[in-house]
Amino acid sequence: xxxxxxxxxxxxxxxxxxxxxxxxxxxxxxxxxxxxxxxxxxxxxxxxxxxxxxxxxxxxxxxxxxxxxxxxxxxxxxxxxxxxxxxxxxxxxxxxxxxxxxxxxxxxxxxxxxxxxxxxxxxxxxxxxxxxxxxxxxxxxxxxxxxxxxxxxxxxxxxxxxxxxxxxxxxxxxxxxxxx
Numbered sequence: 606x607x608x609x610x611x612x613x614x615x616x617x618x619x620x621x622x623x624x625x626x627x628x629x630x631x632x633x634x635x636x637x638x639x640x641x642x643x644x645x646x647x648x649x650x651x652x653x654x655x656x657x658x659x660x661x662x663x664x665x666x667x668x669x670x671x672x673x674x675x676x677x678x679x680x681x682x683x684x685x686x687x688x689x690x691x692x693x694x695x696x697x698x699x700x701x702x703x704x705x706x707x708x709x710x711x712x713x714x715x716x717x718x719x720x721x722x723x724x725x726x727x728x729x730x731x732x733x734x735x736x737x738x739x740x741x742x743x744x745x746x747x748x749x750x751x752x753x754x755x756x757x758x759x760x761x762x763x764x765x766x767x768x769x770x771x772x773x774x775x776x777x778x779x780x781x782x783x784x785x
Contacts, residue, residue, distance in 0.1 A: 607730075609670070611722045614715060615681045616670035616688065619658060623671055624651040626684040630707040658691075665692045667731055669703055672719055685710045688719040690727050690736065695764065700727065702738045704750070711746065720754045728776045735776070739769040748772070755782045 608617040619627055628651035661668035669689035674682035686706035693701050702723055704716045727733040738756060740747040748758075748770065756772035763769065 607667070607726070609722045609726060610675065611718050613675050614718055614722075615673040615675050616719060616722065617673065617681075618662060618668070619655045619671040619687070621652060621655060623684060624655060627651045627655065627671065627687070630684060630686055631705060661691055665700075667691075667700075667727070672704075672706065672715065685715060686719070688716065689723055690731070690733075693764075696737070696762075700733055700736050702727075702736050702754075702756075704747075716747075716750045717753045720750060724754060724774065724779055728779050733776065735773055737771055737773040739764055739771050742768060742770050755779060 608615065610616070628647040631651060631654065632647040658668040667690040669687045669691055671684050672686035672688050673684055676682045686704065688704035688706075689702075691701050691703055692698055702720060704719055706715050724736060727736050736756075738747075738751050738754075739762060740751070742761070751758075751772040754774065755778060756774045758770055758772050760771045761768065762771050
């Protein structure tokens with residue numbers, strides 16, 4: 606299982622023991638309003654999502670990670686979000702960059718930091734040709750992350766009944782914009 610580290614983050618696969626912290630982030634009202642709705646108990650839904658991500662990883666070779674703050678001594682701190690790559694069958698099996706962070710860390714650049722590491726992983730290690738991201742049209746913060754990552758808005762889509770905007774970046778564009 607791949608784990609990535611950045612200057613401030615550790616990105617690793619979620620495990621069942623992460624479910625309470627994951628549920629507190631993913632089903633927080635300020636996060637959940639931007640995502641597809643979940644039904645039932647948040648703890649059960651978190652465990653189901655963790656199992657789904659493990660299935661994606663086994664099938665596709667990649668899946669979203671838990672986004673953990675790195676402590677001053679480089680160890681794993683608290684879970685603040687999720688982020689990573691996921692194959693979306695409804696979009697011809699293309700790979701999505703997805704992310705969500707707890708509201709108490711919004712605006713600190715964690716989603717962009719995770720996104721840069723994830724795009725590097727996707728293009729360099731996984732050999733992807735294109736990565737897309739979608740969000741609701743009025744999610745200005747998410748759209749700003751996509752733009753900071755060099756993604757460009759190309760169209761509107763509907764995903765699971767939700768109107769969304771589609772941003773994408775291909776491998777050549779990403780490579781041209783990567784600093785040495």
